[in-house]
Amino acid sequence: GAVVSQHPSRVICKSGTSVKIECRSLDFQATTMFWYRQFPKQSLMLMATSNEGSKATYEQGVEKDKFLINHASLTLSTLTVTSAHPEDSSFYICSAVDRVGTDTQYFGPGTRLTVL
Amino acid sequence: GENVEQHPSTLSVQEGDSAVIKCTYSDSASNYFPWYKQELGKGPQLIIDIRSNVGEKKDQRIAVTLNKTAKHFSLHITETQPEDSAVYFCAATGNQFYFGTGTSLTVIP
Numbered sequence: 001g002a003v004v005s006q007h008p009s010r011v012i013c014k015s016g017t018s019v020k021i022e023c024r025s026l027d028f029q030a031t032t033m034f035w036y037r038q039f040p041k042q043s044l045m046l047m048a049t050s051n052e053g054s055k056a057t058y059e060q061g062v063e064k065d066k067f068l069i070n071h072a073s074l075t076l077s078t079l080t081v082t083s084a085h086p087e088d089s090s091f092y093i094c095s096a097v098d099r100v101g102t103d104t105q106y107f108g109p110g111t112r113l114t115v116l
Numbered sequence: 117g118e119n120v121e122q123h124p125s126t127l128s129v130q131e132g133d134s135a136v137i138k139c140t141y142s143d144s145a146s147n148y149f150p151w152y153k154q155e156l157g158k159g160p161q162l163i164i165d166i167r168s169n170v171g172e173k174k175d176q177r178i179a180v181t182l183n184k185t186a187k188h189f190s191l192h193i194t195e196t197q198p199e200d201s202a203v204y205f206c207a208a209t210g211n212q213f214y215f216g217t218g219t220s221l222t223v224i225p
Contacts, residue, residue, distance in 0.1 A: 107152070
């Protein structure tokens with residue numbers, strides 16, 4: 001149980017284009033999902049917290065207009081990187097918390113974004 | 117806010133030896149402490165967790181200890197195997213979720 005999937009696993013795009021990453025909880029309902037960014041050999045950096053049916057809460061320094069988050073259902077959250085630039089290239093990971101009320105985060109497999 | 121420190125940043129052990137990774141936290145309100153294993157190119161996987169009302173928890177070769185007074189918790193891996201090689205992250209959760217900086221563990225066959 002507690003499986004989180006992400007799609008796509010890898011994406012390469014040109015500068016200026018937008019990329020959408022999906023995060024799904026496969027066998028549980030998640031009221032809260034989190035989006036992280038990870039640079040090589042570094043820890044995970046929280047970008048935003050996404051609650052179903054409400055606006056995402058962004059961490060300081062994260063541009064909400066650049067990283068659009070939508071949590072439309074209890075099993076799906078999306079992150080859209082708008083007008084991507086090479087510096088947006090990174091490993092993006094989502095996680096989800098079980099609706100039952102635990103605080104355990106289950107992570108997706110990550111999405112490798114490369115912006116040319 | 118919370119500050120989670122993790123040591124060591126890198127650790128090499130011979131196969132069959134034990135590995136210990138330590139984390140300290142600053143927020144006394146933190147009450148949940150998970151450990152994650154991350155293999156290259158993959159997302160973190162929960163391997164064990166402990167709550168503040170418990171001092172120790174064990175799952176086969178993996179154990180976690182918590183000292184609330186000193187605000188530190190440790191991951192213990194016994195009888196290490198090459199497949200244990202990965203980056204391990206601790207985390208502390210109270211009102212928010214804070215990751216440690218990670219430990220790259222290499223188990224030498």
